Amino acid sequence: MGRVDGLTLSWEEYLRLEEASPERHELVEGVPYAMAGASKAHNLLVGNLAFLLRPAARARGCRVYTETVRLRLGERTAYYPDLMVVCTPSPDPFQEEAPCLVVEVLSSGTRRTDLTEKKERYLALPSLQGYLLVDAARKRVLLYRRLEAGWALEVFGEEERVDLPCLEASLPVDAVYEGVPLEVE
Template sequence: MSVVDWPHHLLSLDDWAELPETPEFQVEVVEGVLLVSPRPLSFHQRAVTRLGYLVDQQLPAAFSALSEVEVVIDKMPLTVRVPDVMVAPAGLVETNPARFAANDVHLVIEVLSEGTRRTDRVMKFSEYSEVGIEHYWIVDLDDPVSMITYRLVEGEYENFGEHSGAAELDFEGTPITIDLNALTTPRAQRL
């Protein structure tokens, strides 16, 4: 689709669903306006793949982790985010939806990249808390690799820990261990 063919109005969910796939770009919509950016580089993609797998393997059976799936934050005006990793009920994941409603998402993990630092730390931080996503974890791949974990308390995110090295985390009473350094090394963490 060229710019000339682009809708001349704020996007609706139907408009969003009709957009062509664009594997070379990362696409989200914020308050009806399309946000297009280049795909992150290889180290980011490696970290996201590993992170999604590691979290999924350690979750309680009632939950499942997925990477880069659509989450509808708001329908009017439309805001759809595509977090690096998100956790939702396993039963819902098994229905294979095209996208998830924010109220079905229990955890979102964003991995900072050159084009997303401010968005992940400010915009998504605010959006995810406003829609009630209970856990928000932000991973920074700059040396030393680190993670800040937030949890929703009375409608606001509170810092529940800053981690480097082997992060010992809790999700719904289940311990999750992530070797943050292994997110960027040539070989993945072994469970």
Template sequence: MKSYARLVAMNLAVRKTMTLAEFLEWEARQELRYEFDGETPVAMAGGTFAHAAIQRNLALAIGGRLRGKPCKFVGSDLKIEVAGSSRYPDGFVVCSPVANDAIIINDPVVIFEVLSPITASTDRTIKAREYQATPSVQRYVMLEQDRIAATAYVRADGDWNVHVLLNEAVLAMPEIGVEFPLAELYEGLDLTPNADQDDRATSDQTSDR
């Protein structure tokens, strides 16, 4: 009965409109992780092996290159506050000092999301708007799982430029002083770039605009 009552209470909370402060207080009591879309909690879905591999490679590629520098790479266990919402990106970089007991960061500089069929629409639209509305964010990188490809939104002179990276492209992030081959994020995955993928990337970019 206790488990059933807890499930009912959780379902009611998920449907209830909250403030960010109310959500953070509520989430602290939950066993599972939730994002906050500005009004209600959103349950986090599980991922694939490819998703996990790309997350791991992000930590290795960026975390290693930032050793000894002010900026730090943070994985998906820590949430960020963006435009009144609370999100767990697949990775991000913060360049300000962070307390050891911090549970939320409000000034990420670079944000990474690994796209999936379930989350791609939200990542490309709602989260893109939230991240762009956050003054500290200089770059938002969306990584695809099934091919070596990324779309990066880059802040420039008060506007946002869109860059599509494929296959042997270099992911350059001057705002944190890091660059490396995009393919490094796909090490350990069986992906074979081909012409059809390039054509699809062009089509995706056209539709995004």
């Protein structure tokens, strides 16, 4: 993800940039960052996750969005999560503000941001019940789950199942990685 040099934008300026640009940008405290392309492993993981989560989401009246729907986090920040589950309607056709589950695929280029900056902002969302991180380099899934006392980190590996918050569904780790050649770090 590359910073667009010299720009600090208002929300309205950012929306105009997104509308006019052939590439997507995430906005962090008013600064737009061009989105980088994804690896085949990343793409396959997102596809598997969407396929696995969609039936549970539909059963609960929720929607699953992948990569091209913006998540607004206040007046000066917006991301494009790899996947998010939203159970409350939003009138905006291009963005959401209240997901119950956000998923990011950890790759060599995104790992640090997903585990620090994005994690901090996502966990501050009142609607969020879970932040799922899927490693593209090894069969390992991390889940930050909201509890009454705060956030708890759970780690899952091969042959394990992740009980997902808000969907009341179980996600088999092996199915997430089915057909996915892991990235080499």
